[in-house]
Amino acid sequence: MIRLIGFDLDDTLFDATELATQARIGGLKKIQECGLNYSLQEGINGLFEIVKEFGSNYTKHYDTLLKRMKNDPIKYEITMPDFKIPKYIAAGIMGYHDVKVKKIKPFKDVMDCLVDLQKIGYQIILISDGRAIKQYEKLHRLNILHFFTEIFISEEVGLKKPDPEFFNYCLREMDVLPSETVYIGDRMDRDIEPANSIGINTVLIHRKGKYDPIINGKKYRYQADREISSLEELMPFVKSIS
Amino acid sequence: MIRLIGFDLDDTLFDATELATQARIGGLKKIQECGLNYSLQEGINGLFEIVKEFGSNYTKHYDTLLKRMKNDPIKYEITMPDFKIPKYIAAGIMGYHDVKVKKIKPFKDVMDCLVDLQKIGYQIILISDGRAIKQYEKLHRLNILHFFTEIFISEEVGLKKPDPEFFNYCLREMDVLPSETVYIGDRMDRDIEPANSIGINTVLIHRKGKYDPIINGKKYRYQADREISSLEELMPFVKSIS
Numbered sequence: 001m002i003r004l005i006g007f008d009l010d011d012t013l014f015d016a017t018e019l020a021t022q023a024r025i026g027g028l029k030k031i032q033e034c035g036l037n038y039s040l041q042e043g044i045n046g047l048f049e050i051v052k053e054f055g056s057n058y059t060k061h062y063d064t065l066l067k068r069m070k071n072d073p074i075k076y077e078i079t080m081p082d083f084k085i086p087k088y089i090a091a092g093i094m095g096y097h098d099v100k101v102k103k104i105k106p107f108k109d110v111m112d113c114l115v116d117l118q119k120i121g122y123q124i125i126l127i128s129d130g131r132a133i134k135q136y137e138k139l140h141r142l143n144i145l146h147f148f149t150e151i152f153i154s155e156e157v158g159l160k161k162p163d164p165e166f167f168n169y170c171l172r173e174m175d176v177l178p179s180e181t182v183y184i185g186d187r188m189d190r191d192i193e194p195a196n197s198i199g200i201n202t203v204l205i206h207r208k209g210k211y212d213p214i215i216n217g218k219k220y221r222y223q224a225d226r227e228i229s230s231l232e233e234l235m236p237f238v239k240s241i242s
Numbered sequence: 243m244i245r246l247i248g249f250d251l252d253d254t255l256f257d258a259t260e261l262a263t264q265a266r267i268g269g270l271k272k273i274q275e276c277g278l279n280y281s282l283q284e285g286i287n288g289l290f291e292i293v294k295e296f297g298s299n300y301t302k303h304y305d306t307l308l309k310r311m312k313n314d315p316i317k318y319e320i321t322m323p324d325f326k327i328p329k330y331i332a333a334g335i336m337g338y339h340d341v342k343v344k345k346i347k348p349f350k351d352v353m354d355c356l357v358d359l360q361k362i363g364y365q366i367i368l369i370s371d372g373r374a375i376k377q378y379e380k381l382h383r384l385n386i387l388h389f390f391t392e393i394f395i396s397e398e399v400g401l402k403k404p405d406p407e408f409f410n411y412c413l414r415e416m417d418v419l420p421s422e423t424v425y426i427g428d429r430m431d432r433d434i435e436p437a438n439s440i441g442i443n444t445v446l447i448h449r450k451g452k453y454d455p456i457i458n459g460k461k462y463r464y465q466a467d468r469e470i471s472s473l474e475e476l477m478p479f480v481k482s483i484s
Contacts, residue, residue, distance in 0.1 A: 086378055086395070087374075087378045089374075090375045090377075090378030090382055093379070094379055094383070132329075133335065134332075137335070139332075140276065145329075155328075156328060
């Protein structure tokens with residue numbers, strides 16, 4: 001008997017990767033709009049290098065990029081190398097933020113799925129890695145916060161994926177057994193493997209991002225109990241094992 | 243001969259005090275919308291106490307308020323004291339930010355004044371205290387950045403009001419004499435006194451905020467060369483001394 005449905009957040013319920021890309025480019029374009037002439041392509045390359053180098057939660061992406069631009073105006077095709085950095089950091093952050101706020105939306109199969117699960121009376125929880133305030137902001141802006149009985153964010157819990165203990169902790173808090181739980185995520189390594197390992201029923205959703213085994217072509221030693229390409233396929237699966 | 247017009251930013255070119263108040267209340271209301279029931283009036287009192295205690299550039303206003311709420315649910319009339327703090331910090335920050343972005347606008351006498359000054363060929367600069375990125379973001383969102391030949395923010399310069407050296411530095415950078423300069427601000431202590439002291443022509447604008455001598459009733463040992471209640475009165479003054 002299934003009682004609990006757990007979801008991953010980023011790239012499972014909304015297109016986090018694409019949104020971050022769009023927002024970063026939005027920031028770069030805003031810097032141009034505000035008067036700094038440079039090669040957008042070099043700017044994109046430079047920014048994505050920095051994201052790779054310092055991680056996506058680093059708070060000084062644009063600071064670092066603009067310093068590098070100032071140090072190497074030729075590479076970035078900057079005609080006026082004597083520019084003021086904070087002016088353009090502000091433009092970058094503003095452009096980034098405005099795109100993020102404006103464009104964040106759930107994948108189109110999400111709302112119906114959450115409504116249907118709730119109608120039947122399943123408890124719905126979220127199990128997500130990340131910084132608590134950032135994850136909650138996403139949930140607020142996606143307007144899906146009210147669907148969840150409980151929200152577990154790694155920063156708050158003090159455990160993170162792929163540690164199976166993170167999943168164990170959530171289930172203990174909910175007083176539900178792994179066999180009574182279905183967990184849906186987009187990543188084999190961080191969602192499916194740890195949830196599998198403690199006996200949760202796992203569903204891999206193909207979102208065609210870089211972690212999708214169809215896209216990255218990786219082979220894994222384990223598999224999800226079910227693979228789906230839309231959340232429309234979730235309810236039939238849940239019913240089939242209930 | 244007047245060549246340079248300098249402006250203060252906060253509460254001179256836009257209503258910074260009122261905007262901050264509205265944004266803070268916007269954050270408090272968003273926290274309620276997201277499910278935390280508490281007395282809005284107590285929330286407002288609590289938040290404004292924290293702003294007074296830690297300053298307006300402190301980054302943990304809502305964190306601190308929510309911790310205090312949790313510690314004293316009776317005072318804040320909270321019915322469910324076992325709430326998750328990060329969820330509501332996110333709501334508060336989001337509500338605050340959304341109001342700030344949506345409602346920031348120049349005082350209604352600003353655009354005409356800047357356009358007219360620019361047409362005549364005066365150089366226009368900004369001399370403002372604050373954190374560089376925050377001040378630039380305001381200028382971007384107010385859509386007035388392009389009017390200024392130069393922008394001097396205390397954090398970038400390493401000097402701040404009421405140090406007259408901050409004003410001296412800006413004038414040296416612009417290669418303009420104090421007697422060729424008019425500076426407009428809303429505060430006697432931070433704008434008028436230091437600018438006066440080095441011989442700049444000073445204009446006090448009455449914006450009816452808490453620093454307005456008409457409102458706070460304070461007596462000062464010095465006075466501005468001109469007091470105005472709208473920027474419409476600026477150009478006639480500048481012409482009269484040119």
